[in-house]
Amino acid sequence: RYSLFYNRLKNIEENEGGLDNFSKSYKTFGVNQFVDGGIYCKEWAPGAEAVFLAGDFNDWNPFSHPYKKLEYGKWELFIPPGQDGCSPVPHGSKLKVVIRAQNGELLYRISPWARYVIRDEDKVNYDWVHWNPPQSYIHKHPSPKRLKSLKIYESHVGIASPEGKVASYKNFTYNVLPRIKDLGYNCVQLMAIMEHAYYASFGYQVTSFFAASSRYGTPDDLKEMIDVAHSMGITVLLDVVHSHASKNSEDGLNKFDGTDSCFFHSGPKGNHQLWDSRLFDYANWEVLRFLLSNLRMWIEDYRFDGFRFDGVTSMLYHHHGIGTGFSGDYNEYFGLHVDEDALCYLMLANHMINFLHPECITIAEDVSGMPALCRPVAEGGGGFDYRLAMAIPDKWIQIIKELKDEDWNMGNIVHTLTNRRYKEKYIAYAESHDQALVGDKTLAFRLMDAEMYTNMSVLSPLTPVIDRGIQLHKMIRLITHALGGESYLNFMGNEFGHPEWLDFPRKGNNESYHYARRQFNLTEDHLLRYRFLNAFDRDMNKLEERFGWLASPQAYVSEKHESNKVIAFERASLIFIFNFHPYQSYVDYRVVIFKYKILLDSDAAEYGGHQRLDHSTEYFSEEYPHNYRPNSLMV
Numbered sequence: 001r002y003s004l005f006y007n008r009l010k011n012i013e014e015n016e017g018g019l020d021n022f023s024k025s026y027k028t029f030g031v032n033q034f035v036d037g038g039i040y041c042k043e044w045a046p047g048a049e050a051v052f053l054a055g056d057f058n059d060w061n062p063f064s065h066p067y068k069k070l071e072y073g074k075w076e077l078f079i080p081p082g083q084d085g086c087s088p089v090p091h092g093s094k095l096k097v098v099i100r101a102q103n104g105e106l107l108y109r110i111s112p113w114a115r116y117v118i119r120d121e122d123k124v125n126y127d128w129v130h131w132n133p134p135q136s137y138i139h140k141h142p143s144p145k146r147l148k149s150l151k152i153y154e155s156h157v158g159i160a161s162p163e164g165k166v167a168s169y170k171n172f173t174y175n176v177l178p179r180i181k182d183l184g185y186n187c188v189q190l191m192a193i194m195e196h197a198y199y200a201s202f203g204y205q206v207t208s209f210f211a212a213s214s215r216y217g218t219p220d221d222l223k224e225m226i227d228v229a230h231s232m233g234i235t236v237l238l239d240v241v242h243s244h245a246s247k248n249s250e251d252g253l254n255k256f257d258g259t260d261s262c263f264f265h266s267g268p269k270g271n272h273q274l275w276d277s278r279l280f281d282y283a284n285w286e287v288l289r290f291l292l293s294n295l296r297m298w299i300e301d302y303r304f305d306g307f308r309f310d311g312v313t314s315m316l317y318h319h320h321g322i323g324t325g326f327s328g329d330y331n332e333y334f335g336l337h338v339d340e341d342a343l344c345y346l347m348l349a350n351h352m353i354n355f356l357h358p359e360c361i362t363i364a365e366d367v368s369g370m371p372a373l374c375r376p377v378a379e380g381g382g383g384f385d386y387r388l389a390m391a392i393p394d395k396w397i398q399i400i401k402e403l404k405d406e407d408w409n410m411g412n413i414v415h416t417l418t419n420r421r422y423k424e425k426y427i428a429y430a431e432s433h434d435q436a437l438v439g440d441k442t443l444a445f446r447l448m449d450a451e452m453y454t455n456m457s458v459l460s461p462l463t464p465v466i467d468r469g470i471q472l473h474k475m476i477r478l479i480t481h482a483l484g485g486e487s488y489l490n491f492m493g494n495e496f497g498h499p500e501w502l503d504f505p506r507k508g509n510n511e512s513y514h515y516a517r518r519q520f521n522l523t524e525d526h527l528l529r530y531r532f533l534n535a536f537d538r539d540m541n542k543l544e545e546r547f548g549w550l551a552s553p554q555a556y557v558s559e560k561h562e563s564n565k566v567i568a569f570e571r572a573s574l575i576f577i578f579n580f581h582p583y584q585s586y587v588d589y590r591v592v593i594f595k596y597k598i599l600l601d602s603d604a605a606e607y608g609g610h611q612r613l614d615h616s617t618e619y620f621s622e623e624y625p626h627n628y629r630p631n632s633l634m635v
């Protein structure tokens with residue numbers, strides 16, 4: 001694998017003047033403004049017979065501005081400035097690349113490199129708009145220093161409001177970022193930023209890879225949002241989708257030059273049968289240019305601090321993970337079923353990011369457990385900084401769905417939370433956006449279900465269902481946070497047990513926005529119990545910020561007692577003790593500990609607990625060996 005990577009990198013050095021030059025292509029491809037007012041246009045359309053540029057600037061004459069054919073399927077066009085020195089293509093004017101296909105048909109396409117696309121209310125498809133404002137947004141604040149560990153707030157700009165509408169970048173900037181900062185998260189991961197024609201795809205059916213979604217505002221609005229996040233010390237990651245692309249051809253990449261291939265494999269190999277989308281040809285030189293340039297543009301133009309790569313499992317294997325289970329056997333990770341070209345692209349991407357922007361962070365969404373994915377490229381690894389611990393949320397769902405409380409297996413919980421590859425960093429999470437989507441249930445909804453509609457008021461009795469749900473919600477999140485990895489992730493709203501599910505407007509729900517929103521207002525009502533969960537999540541993050549357990553070595557688990565349902569472990573000079581027994585509390589319970597003072601208690605009144613413990617007392621241990629440690633005490 002390293003040999004394949006090295007050979008690709010060497011070819012780029014010899015033929016393109018280096019990776020730096022190769023990945024700067026976003027500055028020359030598409031339609032770009034010269035300093036003197038002229039316009040330079042460049043496209044890759046290997047299957048085209050001829051290429052033209054049409055738009056408002058030439059009254060949509062499809063033939064007046066032909067491109068010149070270059071080598072390797074590239075085309076270029078230079079339009080000189082007007083007599084007054086102004087740009088011949090004004091800011092805000094609409095454009096189309098006109099392709100004469102091999103069968104003679106004229107195809108009106110959006111450039112794959114388009115920076116801004118919009119959809120008028122009376123239209124189905126998106127239009128390409130030339131974005132070249134007289135004064136672009138200027139970033140005022142430096143990016144935060146690279147974090148030792150991440151506390152990620154996974155977010156979607158469009159649903160980040162209690163109102164039933166598509167929320168804006170401005171709303172996120174001024175209403176949501178302060179909330180993220182107050183909750184103690186140091187990183188925000190933004191979904192659905194790359195333009196996608198179908199809102200209900202959650203941003204995973206990308207149509208314009210270089211365009212920030214216009215449904216939330218302008219490119220400058222997004223730049224301001226990232227700049228304000230940086231002023232708060234918040235790192236901003238982009239959920240990047242390079243695993244596949246939308247099948248749209250009128251306003252997407254599909255059949256750009258009139259052929260079935262171009263950016264994708266032709267035939268069945270170029271189609272994802274479950275996602276109904278197109279699959280990139282990662283061995284193609286121009287596809288590598290396109291994707292690497294795309295990453296660099298988001299970093300350098302918008303100041304993103306890194307990426308969460310979506311669908312990595314689909315990229316790594318020719319079977320795309322469809323109908324395949326992974327047991328951890330090494331034969332599953334090495335062989336002809338591995339897509340070495342895709343893996344090589346990921347190695348090139350991580351190498352480029354680390355070489356040009358070493359402060360940036362990359363995360364792999366891989367469910368297969370590919371070995372060395374998060375080891376340096378120089379070691380033959382994939383080069384990612386982190387991988388998502390995707391087994392953890394599945395385990396919590398399985399436990400809650402299938403087991404009675406008294407049947408919870410402490411050893412199995414600890415195994416799932418600590419079972420990670422040596423010296424590869426994992427991002428632990430109890431639930432993400434996947435569990436919030438319609439058809440699934442969040443942890444809060446699984447635990448409390450219909451009673452969330454009637455018994456979340458402090459004026460109503462604390463029923464056994466609500467009491468159990470609130471306490472387990474806190475305990476599950478804390479043990480995942482403290483034991484499950486080297487970073488932590490939460491999907492927006494789940495920190496306070498957001499009720500119901502997430503469903504975007506579509507025909508099946510009469511285009512309703514009722515479930516495509518986040519009701520942050522629930523935490524501000526002091527008569528509702530959501531504020532208890534919100535406060536616990538905030539204080540959990542603040543305690544981690546103080547002691548830094550995520551950046552500490554993996555925990556030492558001193559106890560996982562099956563009959564008592566107790567788990568105890570040490571990490572970052574702290575002792576974590578969890579009692580998962582459904583009805584048994586303990587007095588004088590001996591644990592391994594040297595000094596004892598309560599710092600965070602899920603049973604405290606401010607977190608909706610029963611206030612059964614005295615926080616004012618400080619205890620010291622005795623020389624009484626217990627669980628292979630010389631000192632212990634009773635708690």
